[in-house]
Every structure is written in C-alpha cells, then in structure tokens.
Amino acid sequence: MNYKYYDIIEDIRPKSWLSRYRKTTISYLVKMAFFYYTIGVILQIIGNYIVQNAISGYVGPSLPYSISIGLTSGPVEETLFFGLPHYLSGNPYLVLATGVAWSIGHIFNTEVFEITNLAFGNFMFTVPLIFFSIRTWSSGKGWFAVVFHSGWNVAFLASQCISGKSCILIGNGWYFISDVISIIGAVLLIAATYRLYKKKSIQTSK
Numbered sequence: 001m002n003y004k005y006y007d008i009i010e011d012i013r014p015k016s017w018l019s020r021y022r023k024t025t026i027s028y029l030v031k032m033a034f035f036y037y038t039i040g041v042i043l044q045i046i047g048n049y050i051v052q053n054a055i056s057g058y059v060g061p062s063l064p065y066s067i068s069i070g071l072t073s074g075p076v077e078e079t080l081f082f083g084l085p086h087y088l089s090g091n092p093y094l095v096l097a098t099g100v101a102w103s104i105g106h107i108f109n110t111e112v113f114e115i116t117n118l119a120f121g122n123f124m125f126t127v128p129l130i131f132f133s134i135r136t137w138s139s140g141k142g143w144f145a146v147v148f149h150s151g152w153n154v155a156f157l158a159s160q161c162i163s164g165k166s167c168i169l170i171g172n173g174w175y176f177i178s179d180v181i182s183i184i185g186a187v188l189l190i191a192a193t194y195r196l197y198k199k200k201s202i203q204t205s206k
Helices: 006-012 026-054 067-089 092-108 120-138 142-162 174-205
Strands: none
Touching: 006 026, 026 120, 026 142, 067 092, 067 120, 067 142, 067 174, 092 120, 120 142, 142 174
C-alpha cells in the first residue's frame, strides 16, 4: 500500500461515503470535490445517452439560464438541503434523505413538464454530489461545499452563455419573483446556517 495515497483510497471507497473525510486541508477537499463531480459528469453523459435512446422525441430541458439563480443556487441548495439538516439533527441519514430530495428536484428543472423535456441528465449528475456535500458538512467544512458548488455553477453558466444559450440577468414576471426569492433566500439561509453553526460550536466547547 502506498501510504501517500492511503487516505484518498480509503475516502473514495463507497463504504466511506457517509463518513467524515480523513483529511480536511483545502487541497484534499479539492481532490474529493473533483472525484465526486467527475463521477457526476460521467453519470450525466450516460444518463443523457440512455434517455435519448429510450424516450422517443426527447429534447431535454427548455429553460433560459438565469444568472441571478445561477449565482445564488449554490448557497441556497447547500444550506437548505445539507447545512441546516446537518446542524439541526447531526444525523447523516436524515441529511441523505434531504439530499435525495434535492437531487430528484433537478429532474423538474425545465419549463415544460413533459417526459420529453425533463432533466434526467441533471438528476444523474447530482447523485454523487449528495455524498460530497454530506461529507463536507459533517467534516466541518460546509463553507467549502458552498464555495465549490457556487464556483461550479458560475463556470457552467459562463460556458452556456458564451456558447450562445439563452441567458438572462434577472427574469420578468414569475421569473423575476423566483430570482428575487432566490437572492433573499440565499442571504437568510446563510445567516441561519451560520447561527446554528456558532450555537453548535459553543455547545461543543462546553
């Protein structure tokens, strides 16, 4: 066994996917993040291929890319589905349940709710990310999950906008309302999560 990579090998074993990381340095967390996100990309490619061949006339999601949603979804999703459940319960299985709900919700990331337009690929992509977020929050590095998630969203959003996809800074009508809710929600959820974190830290230090 090469002990230089022992911690990484142990951490990528599926039996460890609900446990804390063996190390929590920034470089180590980046390696773990790319491990789970790479699996997500592979699953997304496979999922899209299967769906396109299994569902006649499948065209995928039809929804303009909202820049404000893209910038705030990282903090909102990480705190709502992982951070708050973690600090409120401390039970990884409960956080797993909320993570599964978060992942399934990505199927409906479309404007037309028909089977030919559902985002099955997005759902497949998020499945391994459930475990990345659970482990990162339980390792006391929730801030890293928020930052990496947000950075990934920004990179993806930028690539879509540059490639000519429909991108909007903030929408009109219902889209405007959802964008504003997302911005306000991000601020409130981060504040609530930080407050719970501080409260738990005080209790732990006693």
